Amino acid sequence: MKRREFLDWLTRIVGATVGAFVAYPVVRYLVPPPTPEAATRRVVAARKDEVAPGAFKIFPFGGRPGILIRSADGGYRALSAECTHLGCTVQYNGANKNIWCACHNGVYDLEGRNVSGPPPRPLERYDVHVMGDEVVVEKPVAK
Amino acid sequence: MRCHVAAVLGLALLATPAASRAQEAATPVPASSAEASPKRVRDSCLDCHRRLEDPRLSGPTKKFDVDIHFVRGLGCSGCHGGNPADPEMTAMDPDKGFRGKPERAQIAELCASCHANAAYMKHYNPRPYIFSMDEFRTSVHCKKISEGDLKVATCTNCHGVHGILPPRDPASPVYPKNVAATCSHCHNAEYMKGRTVPTNQYSLWVGSVHGKALLEKGDLSAPACNDCHGNHGAVPPKVRDVTLVCGTCHGREAELFENSPVKKAMEDQGKRACVTCHGNHGVQHPTDDMLLSGRLGVCGQCHKPGSPGERASETIIARFRGLLGRISDGDSLLALAERRGMETGVGRAAWREAQDHVINVRAAIHSFDFAQISTVLADGEKTADAGLGHARTALRDWRTRRVGMALSLGVILVLIGLLALRVRRLDAGASPSA
Amino acid sequence: MKFAFRTWLAERLSLEPLLHLAQKKEVPVHRHTFWYYWGGMTLFLFGVQVATGILLLLYYRASADEAYESVRFIMTQVEFGWLIRSIHSWSANLMIGAAMIHMFSVFLLKAYRAPREVTWLTGIALLGLSFTFGFSGYLLPWNQLAFFATKVGADITGDLPLVGGFLRKFLLGGDQITGGTLTRFFGIHVAILPALATALVGLHVYLVQAHGMSVPPSVESGGAPVRRMKFVPNFVLRDAIGWLAALGMLALLAALFPWELGVKADPYAPAPPGIRPEWYFGWMFQTLRMLPSRILGIEGELVGILAIGAGATVWVIAPFLDDRQGRGARARFWTVAGVFAIVYIVAFTLMVYMGGHR
Numbered sequence: 015m016k017r018r019e020f021l022d023w024l025t026r027i028v029g030a031t032v033g034a035f036v037a038y039p040v041v042r043y044l045v046p047p048p049t050p051e052a053a054t055r056r057v058v059a060a061r062k063d064e065v066a067p068g069a070f071k072i073f074p075f076g077g078r079p080g081i082l083i084r085s086a087d088g089g090y091r092a093l094s095a096e097c098t099h100l101g102c103t104v105q106y107n108g109a110n111k112n113i114w115c116a117c118h119n120g121v122y123d124l125e126g127r128n129v130s131g132p133p134p135r136p137l138e139r140y141d142v143h144v145m146g147d148e149v150v151v152e153k154p155v156a157k
Numbered sequence: 158m159r160c161h162v163a164a165v166l167g168l169a170l171l172a173t174p175a176a177s178r179a180q181e182a183a184t185p186v187p188a189s190s191a192e193a194s195p196k197r198v199r200d201s202c203l204d205c206h207r208r209l210e211d212p213r214l215s216g217p218t219k220k221f222d223v224d225i226h227f228v229r230g231l232g233c234s235g236c237h238g239g240n241p242a243d244p245e246m247t248a249m250d251p252d253k254g255f256r257g258k259p260e261r262a263q264i265a266e267l268c269a270s271c272h273a274n275a276a277y278m279k280h281y282n283p284r285p286y287i288f289s290m291d292e293f294r295t296s297v298h299c300k301k302i303s304e305g306d307l308k309v310a311t312c313t314n315c316h317g318v319h320g321i322l323p324p325r326d327p328a329s330p331v332y333p334k335n336v337a338a339t340c341s342h343c344h345n346a347e348y349m350k351g352r353t354v355p356t357n358q359y360s361l362w363v364g365s366v367h368g369k370a371l372l373e374k375g376d377l378s379a380p381a382c383n384d385c386h387g388n389h390g391a392v393p394p395k396v397r398d399v400t401l402v403c404g405t406c407h408g409r410e411a412e413l414f415e416n417s418p419v420k421k422a423m424e425d426q427g428k429r430a431c432v433t434c435h436g437n438h439g440v441q442h443p444t445d446d447m448l449l450s451g452r453l454g455v456c457g458q459c460h461k462p463g464s465p466g467e468r469a470s471e472t473i474i475a476r477f478r479g480l481l482g483r484i485s486d487g488d489s490l491l492a493l494a495e496r497r498g499m500e501t502g503v504g505r506a507a508w509r510e511a512q513d514h515v516i517n518v519r520a521a522i523h524s525f526d527f528a529q530i531s532t533v534l535a536d537g538e539k540t541a542d543a544g545l546g547h548a549r550t551a552l553r554d555w556r557t558r559r560v561g562m563a564l565s566l567g568v569i570l571v572l573i574g575l576l577a578l579r580v581r582r583l584d585a586g587a588s589p590s591a
Numbered sequence: 592m593k594f595a596f597r598t599w600l601a602e603r604l605s606l607e608p609l610l611h612l613a614q615k616k617e618v619p620v621h622r623h624t625f626w627y628y629w630g631g632m633t634l635f636l637f638g639v640q641v642a643t644g645i646l647l648l649l650y651y652r653a654s655a656d657e658a659y660e661s662v663r664f665i666m667t668q669v670e671f672g673w674l675i676r677s678i679h680s681w682s683a684n685l686m687i688g689a690a691m692i693h694m695f696s697v698f699l700l701k702a703y704r705a706p707r708e709v710t711w712l713t714g715i716a717l718l719g720l721s722f723t724f725g726f727s728g729y730l731l732p733w734n735q736l737a738f739f740a741t742k743v744g745a746d747i748t749g750d751l752p753l754v755g756g757f758l759r760k761f762l763l764g765g766d767q768i769t770g771g772t773l774t775r776f777f778g779i780h781v782a783i784l785p786a787l788a789t790a791l792v793g794l795h796v797y798l799v800q801a802h803g804m805s806v807p808p809s810v811e812s813g814g815a816p817v818r819r820m821k822f823v824p825n826f827v828l829r830d831a832i833g834w835l836a837a838l839g840m841l842a843l844l845a846a847l848f849p850w851e852l853g854v855k856a857d858p859y860a861p862a863p864p865g866i867r868p869e870w871y872f873g874w875m876f877q878t879l880r881m882l883p884s885r886i887l888g889i890e891g892e893l894v895g896i897l898a899i900g901a902g903a904t905v906w907v908i909a910p911f912l913d914d915r916q917g918r919g920a921r922a923r924f925w926t927v928a929g930v931f932a933i934v935y936i937v938a939f940t941l942m943v944y945m946g947g948h949r
Contacts, residue, residue, distance in 0.1 A: 018582070021575060021578060021579070022579075024575060025572070025575040025576065025579065028568060028571050028572045028575060029572055031568050031572075032565075032568055032569055032572050032835070032838075035564075035565045035568060035569075036838075039670075039671035039674050039675070040642075040646065040671075040675075042670040042671050043646055043669060043670055043671045043672060043674075043675055044646070044649070045670065047668045047669050047670065048668075049668060051661075051664065052657070052660040052661055052663065052664035052668075054656070054657060054660045055656075055657075074506050077502070077506065099376075099378070102513075102516065103513050116408075116409040116517075116520065117409075117516070118378070118406050118407065119405075119406050119407070119408040119409070131378070131406070132376070132378030132406070134378075498848070498849035498851065499849075500663065500666050500667040500673075500852065502663070502667060503667075558673075558846045559846055559847075561846070562842050562843060562845075562846035562847070565839070565842050566839050566842060566843060569835050569836075569838060569839040569842075570839065572835055573832050573835050573836060573839075576828055576831060576832050576835070577832060579828060580825065580828050580829060580832070583824060583825050583828070584820075584825065
């Protein structure tokens, strides 16, 4: 009898363990991950006061670089940071208030228009929203 | 200079038949009012010459229909004088202003008489390109012509003569893609025989990164001969000029180089800045092999072994190679993780960023400033390490998964075993406990 | 007296008759008993599909813009998302494999004889549902392989005589595969098919209980009375062992051979080489590939489709054509036909993967 009772008890324990091995991943799965959704159209580019006025930040957006620029009055703008000439990552020139590509001296204005040098097309512009203490960049929806 | 004297004579001749137009502008204009109108009026020069059998005389009419001057209302008499309304041979009366074929040395002034005249050109284009005789005089071409060497280029050699198209027209010989070929009509070994100038520029350029960008990729921002040598003031850049020329597009490198110790050293030694390491006409995409040790790389060409410059360059080179190695390791590890079915999006993004940093390092090299280059190298090393870190995490996760799988399989097998025992017991007839 | 929750619940849910049935149910024991487990195995794997499918629904997005990215999100950002997704994809294939083993064993053991013909027909319908589940689900990750495999499948559907054109357009929600196709397949996969499957599985399982387990003719004719084991707990415990083994198999496959993400679908890129539908359609695909372009003046592919259709129809109505007792020359004929069909399907499925391209 003892052996049988022991085996029955062991079976219950091991059975519960298997149950735990099944339940644990399911429970972890159900808990929302840190980012609630894939960053294809929308991404948190920075924290609210991470970028000082007059400064900029390069952030990843759907696998490609984006540039977040904060103007002196505190407002934000965001554009694609991939130069339309040969793909180098651009940067913000606070002194001239324009966007500059160091590779071949391409220059864009703050609206993204290619104003000087080799770039053949403007930079794509994104919408910026400040939600709480996050600066959210979103691809504009066609209106 | 003779080209200067000829200009005065030419202008004097041109002034005469243009009296009616002179009311509009105080400066002399070549065309009569009838020909200046946009509509194409009867042109007896064309009508007659078209029908002639001698190719020397009929040839100029073949492509004249598309000539930009003809399209804008300037016919044959605009440059050659004469009377296009007169259908007889009297149209070509020198007393009536006919000039015939201009002397080669006079061509530039003839074209300049309109194209250097801002007020006149503005009739045709509110934003005209105003030719500068001053600029042209700085060129080797003008200098040689004025010395009597007529085997050099003047306006018509590059722009054509009786079928001139605007430079933005892809069929024009001075369209960016066509410029180099046009220059090479003269700048080749055969034509230049007897002169001391090098003649391999065209073939070098076609195989260069600039030539390929312009001709094969169609990138119109890539330089042809005129972008570095000037359009109408063709002059080989001097030692100091090279940085300015290359720096027009490669501004970052030029700026870094301007403030570098190497610049002054090169100037003192009469070495041309960018060209010494990169070449000029045949410039290729720089490779990381330029940063090899000793005489295999470019630094070792000047810096003798044991010198402070050589020691500094060796340190930089070693660290640069180290960074490249880390990036390559990152790539292998990420590829391994990917082959094992792990997702590596974040790691790959960091790895790509590291490669961007390598571009920065390659640019920073031109400062030849140890501290500056080290800073940029450090940034690159950080992102390369981040990519490596992600790859290692992915592989660690993969191992964890296998451990988790082994554990769960083990537990499942134990349970299967226990259940099998119970089944055996049941089959043997004993009743199971509740 | 100790309060037994189970008794209380059974009273409230009026489970007495069901429990009584379960206690009474018995399963024949003979050399072919092994094959009795495969129906339950299919059901277990279907349960795994429902559970993992519901979990995936919490994060998946069914639009062309977001489907691929949401699957990547599940694989990389959601805790154990890789596990749930890989299990779902593997279990789909295992389930269809189990369903086919179940069907073949039922055929060869002649479990379709009267009065079980309707059970057989509902089973065939369930197999068709499984194929549709597989076909619709395969497109949902919206990667290149899936996109073009769906295109191949839809094109073959379009070749069916008379109804082909309409069917194809109905399936795709248009003339080409678009985001609209994805939404449609999603609706079919998570709503329409589960509703139909629930009804049919309910009917199928009820019928199996109503008629009891069939005993193969070869065992019946043996003369001796057939031994039986109790359904609860003997058979059920054995079922549980099988299901645990399947669970372990799924864990192994998910960890060692994770289902790949692929490359996002690009309708304008050329089809990747070696495109083919999923393995369970493989034998049909291979048959059509090997036919000459014209047979007796009719287009080869059409002949192939009609032949397969005819063969499938014969297979489905076999219970009505075979001997009622499952004995005699006719029965032997149908056994041989069954073996032939199995060999054909297995061989042609293998040929797809051994580069059997002519």
